[in-house]
Amino acid sequence: MTPLFQADDLVVRYGRITALDQLSLTVHKGERIALLGANGSGKSTLLRVLDALVFPESGTLQFAGAAVTAARFEGREFTYAFRKRVGLVFQNPDVQLFNPTVFDELAFGPLQLRWPTGQIRERVEEVLATMHLGHLRDRSPHQLSGGEKKRVAIASVLVLDPEVLLLDEPTSALDPKSHRQIVDLLTSWSGGEKTVITATHDLGNLEEISDRCFVFEKGKIVKVASALEVLHDVPLLQRVNLVSAHKHTHAPGQAGAHSHLHGS
Numbered sequence: 001m002t003p004l005f006q007a008d009d010l011v012v013r014y015g016r017i018t019a020l021d022q023l024s025l026t027v028h029k030g031e032r033i034a035l036l037g038a039n040g041s042g043k044s045t046l047l048r049v050l051d052a053l054v055f056p057e058s059g060t061l062q063f064a065g066a067a068v069t070a071a072r073f074e075g076r077e078f079t080y081a082f083r084k085r086v087g088l089v090f091q092n093p094d095v096q097l098f099n100p101t102v103f104d105e106l107a108f109g110p111l112q113l114r115w116p117t118g119q120i121r122e123r124v125e126e127v128l129a130t131m132h133l134g135h136l137r138d139r140s141p142h143q144l145s146g147g148e149k150k151r152v153a154i155a156s157v158l159v160l161d162p163e164v165l166l167l168d169e170p171t172s173a174l175d176p177k178s179h180r181q182i183v184d185l186l187t188s189w190s191g192g193e194k195t196v197i198t199a200t201h202d203l204g205n206l207e208e209i210s211d212r213c214f215v216f217e218k219g220k221i222v223k224v225a226s227a228l229e230v231l232h233d234v235p236l237l238q239r240v241n242l243v244s245a246h247k248h249t250h251a252p253g254q255a256g257a258h259s260h261l262h263g264s
Ligand SMILES: Nc1ncnc2c1ncn2[C@@H]1O[C@H](COP(=O)(O)OP(=O)(O)OP(=O)(O)O)[C@@H](O)[C@H]1O
Pocket: 014, 015, 017, 018, 019, 037, 038, 039, 040, 041, 042, 043, 044, 045, 046, 091
């Protein structure tokens, strides 16, 4: 079966910083992949490459068997077909939100694709309801709280129902109820048609949201394994800053502070 994404030896540099260093990966249709790694290890850069917002300096990327190159995106047909199939939710929602109201934000993608007005209204209302965002319909996205912005950014991508979702830290800044809602959404895509690639620091729900994990270290994928296997590899987790060892003292007056592993 042709992989959905096949990347070989990708190199991306920002000036003198190497963000992706000869990175290769294969993702098949219907997989849910978690990208794990320390700050600055290259997760967001990879998502930007997979969304064809950044093109590698060397190496190749194929999407469903077709080479993803800057030249291809000069053609409207390829761009249109790709954008319809792949959606990215940015780590920072401020980069993504620019419409006057939440409703307009969700309607923007369908409007670009020239959906009929009635269908847009129906779909936007449907996504506002499933994402519990109906009460924010007429608010300005820029005046929302961090977590509300995050959920609007996710909703604005879900509205087009892309078959590939690239999610950059979708649960960061969310309160417990909103957090659970997003985890449930990711869980509901298990074994389905959707391919979901999620960058996350959230180890608590890793098993629910992923079938395979790619662990990043300095622009490379250093381990590909199930959530369970990754969670049991404590030396690896420590090395790539996914857990930290800290010292704490039990009760006041008690002797013997001890080292204690702590998920961060
Ligand atoms: N626009 C940019 N200009 C210059 N350097 C950048 C830019 N974006 C990212 N970098 C650098 O590239 C490297 C990879 O960054 P990236 O954002 O991909 O990491 P990340 O794994 O997503 O980190 P985080 O967990 O903090 O989101 C880092 O060294 C970062 O400083």
